[in-house]
Amino acid sequence: MENSKFFFEEFSPSRYKDWLEEAKKSLKGKDPESLASHLDEGITVKPLYTISDLEQIPEVSSEFPGLPRFLRSSNISGYRVQPWHIVQRIDTPEPSKANSFIHQEINSGISEFLLKHLDPQTTPRRAIAIETLKDFEKLLQNVNLRNINLHFETSHPLELLALFYAFLNRTGIEPQTISGRVHFDLLSHCLGNGYLPKSLSEIENFLVSMFNFFAETFPKFKFLLIDATTFYESGSNSLQEVAFTMNLAVEYLRLFNKLNIPLEKVIEKMFFKVSIGSDIFLNLAKLRAIRLLWATILEAFEIETEQVDIQIYAVTNKRNKSKLDAYVNMLRNSCETITAILGSANYIEVTPYDYFLDEQNEFSARNTRNTQLVLLEEHNLTDTIDPAGGSWYLETLTFELARKSLELFKEVESKGGFIECIMNNFIQNSVLENQRKILSELTKRERILIGTNKYPNPSDDKFKIPEVEIDLNDSQTQSPSLKSIPFFAEPIDIRTFIKEASNENFSISSFATQSSLKVETHSITPLTPMREAEPFEALRLRASTYQKRYGKLPVALLMPFGKVADFKARVDFSHDFFAIGGFEVIESSPFETVEEAFQKILATLPQVVVFCSKNEFYPNFVPQLTALIKKAKPLIVTVLAGLPKNDEEINLYKNVGLDFFIHFKSDTVDTLNKIFDSI
DSSP states (O other): OTOOOOGGGGGOOOOOHHHHHHHHHTTTTOHHHGGGGGGGTSSSEEEEHHHHHHOHHHHHHOTTTTTOOOSSSOOOOOTSSSOOOOEEEESSSSSSHHHHHHHHHHTTTTEEEEBBBBOOOSOOSSOOOOOOOHHHHHHTTOOOOOOOOOEEEEHHHHHHHHHHHHHHHHHOOOGGGEEEEEOHHHHHHHHHHEEESSSHHHHHHHHHHHHHHHHHHHHHOOOOEEEEEHHTTTTTTTHHHHHHHHHHHHHHHHHHHHOOOOHHHEEETEEEEEEEEEEEEHHHHHHHHHHHHHHHHHHHHHHHOOOOOOOEEEESSSTOOTTTTTTTHHHHHHHHHHHHHHHTTTEEEOOOTTTTTSOOOOOHHHHHHHHHHHHHSSSOSSSSSSSSTHHHHHHHHHEEEHHHHHHHHHHHHTTHHHHHHHTTTTTHHHHHHHHHHHHHHHTTSOOOOTTTSOOTTTTOOOOOOOOOOOOTTTTSSSOOOOOOOOOOOSSOOOHHHHHHTTTTTHHHHHHHHHHHHOOOOOOOOOOOOOOOHHHHHHOOOOOOOOHHHSSOOOOEEEEEOOOOOHHHHHHHHHHHHHHHHTOOEEEEOOOHHHHHHHHHHHHOOOOOOOOOEEEEHHHHHHHHHHHHHHHHHHHHHEEESSSSSSHHHHHHHHHHHHOOEEOOOOHHHHHHHHHHHHH
């Protein structure tokens, strides 16, 4: 045994050059670099990475978990001692019903909750209506607050937490012992709602009031959110998201520095909230890049980073969630949750798969909970610290994303910083340009949403948002119609404010209204959330409207000519194309004569006829058959699958009445909307 060779020593080591030669043979002489992918972030992803790629970035590849600059994790022990926190969202409107959900989740092993506070501008109204002290009493009845942590997502943090403070005092619990987080980012809120105060002093007054309030009432709370979700959910790419998030965080450091509040204390209360998107490796790199760049920025501010705890609250994104074939959202959530775990997120929230379809319900809540519990309890993801670390691809991608994000961050700073760049629309224009690119790729099906713009489920028709009615007898909310302006003309007196909130007659909307009347604002271009599925949902709604009017779905009849090899690809393409729009698609048997095809059309009377064959076969039957259709049934829309190579042939078909050409470069949404307009 001592003289035996290790098994692999019998083989000569392979080299990159060997792989390159074999790859060229496989590609029939093409350069393997032609397999490279190009990300929206301007990063080229090679088809293969090797250890030599890491040798070029030693500052990244030599990092260790829990040590500055926290690339691999903010925790030196990873998830070995403290796994990620599973946060369950509670957003049903009635406080008493929300209370039932909280108890149900506690009994199922959950101890961390995000309570979404109802903002009058929220649509759909998936949020808890909390206005008065009585609402808090209903919401938290018989809940042992010493055994759970609460996150409050709200547009009125001081008013809401003052009520919570009063509730705790009334129940005999010392607020100073309670841990939690407030999910409110003032500048992101302004950007999302499209306004800024005319005077910077109102922002400063709010920040001073926030800092003093929590120092006085909830010293264990983190309350300075840096909300990266604003950018991602509005359509940014990851580079923009990371860069603008750093600009946002730095803007707060400048503001607090101006207020003479020690930055070390400010950073203690900060945490980042990040949407996790579809691209697993890119989003892994994004989480790592945020920690890396933030630690680098803190060093530039001459802040010791050894004891800094960079905490990331990850949430599976809402941007790619579809009302169509909604169960696919569960699969998206699972992949995004794994990404957040491998990216060493500290807190993870799973967006309900039916978030845009329904109010909170038991099945959906169980699904979001078990998505995380299964990964925690069954899949050994806590056993190894940063198991993704050391991947040649991931480490290189992290470095490239961080480097490019730093360049964009510096560009924004050179233009005056975050506030200046949302006032001159630099940030909004950048994000909206990427949003338009995303929508264009979706409508051309260059970017795929399964069940939405590819492989649609024809039996799926449950995609409307039901009206969520709030029981006004259960809540003290009277649907206040105020514009959410969380500013103050001057810093509030904390003790007086707390005393006022303890009054039975105190309501959030009345206090917020009185405060907002004193603040003047000016408009900026808002960054509002987008959803990638919306254009396709609108198409399906048009089909549903047609069905209600005429008693059936619009029918698209596919007309193949020739042998199977001649038409199969275009039949499949056309089937998907029209099914996306909610059409009933009928695939006919192949035809040999124009008369035979014409009789089939007369027997079926579809709204749309689609010719499917090879380009060279079309002149043999399309002109004659189209002319017959337009003479006998002029309202039938005629479509040709494919795009002829020359204008002469295109004009030939158009002159006899052909209405549309569909092909791989077609804008699906635009074409289908025009067809709907024609039927």
